[in-house]
Amino acid sequence: MRIIYDSKTGLGKKFAEKLPYSVQPVSEPLLGPCILITRNEGLGLIPKPTQRFLKQYSALVRGVVINGNKRFGRFYCAAGPKIERHYRVPVIRNIEGEGIDTDVQVVVEFLQELESVKGDM
Ligand SMILES: Cc1cc2nc3c(=O)[nH]c(=O)nc-3n(C[C@H](O)[C@H](O)[C@H](O)COP(=O)(O)O)c2cc1C
Numbered sequence: 001m002r003i004i005y006d007s008k009t010g011l012g013k014k015f016a017e018k019l020p021y022s023v024q025p026v027s028e029p030l031l032g033p034c035i036l037i038t039r040n041e042g043l044g045l046i047p048k049p050t051q052r053f054l055k056q057y058s059a060l061v062r063g064v065v066i067n068g069n070k071r072f073g074r075f076y077c078a079a080g081p082k083i084e085r086h087y088r089v090p091v092i093r094n095i096e097g098e099g100i101d102t103d104v105q106v107v108v109e110f111l112q113e114l115e116s117v118k119g120d121m
Contacts, residue, residue: 044078
């Protein structure tokens with residue numbers, strides 16, 4: 001299991017690096033199952049690098065963490081439901097900035113569950 005990130009200003013990368021798994025950017029080839037830490041563009045749009053990545057690899061992506069900012073109001077993490085609809089990848093968690101301990105805990109539990117139920121490494 002790998003953690004992939006699409007991070008423009010580095011907050012998503014910081015969150016990815018808090019997780020006890022190997023981490024790589026969205027621009028690199030993917031060799032096995034992963035979760036994706038991504039962000040929002042515009043008003044709740046899916047960032048282009050994330051679109052390209054999901055188009056190629058959505059079958060290997062077990063879930064997505066959306067990194068947003070509550071100042072965007074009703075568009076907070078609005079890329080998430082779009083990813084679920086277009087690419088059939090579930091949202092694990094919405095986070096702000098580099099995330100808090102509870103966010104890390106929720107995502108780690110999601111990953112542990114995947115590994116125990118499916119043996120999905
Ligand atoms: C141009 C632009 C548009 C954004 N639009 C949204 C948005 O619609 N909803 C939201 O929750 N956050 C939005 N954000 C906030 C980013 O998702 C947030 O800053 C995120 O933490 C950036 O992650 P990164 O540091 O990994 O690049 C936007 C940020 C930028 C720069």
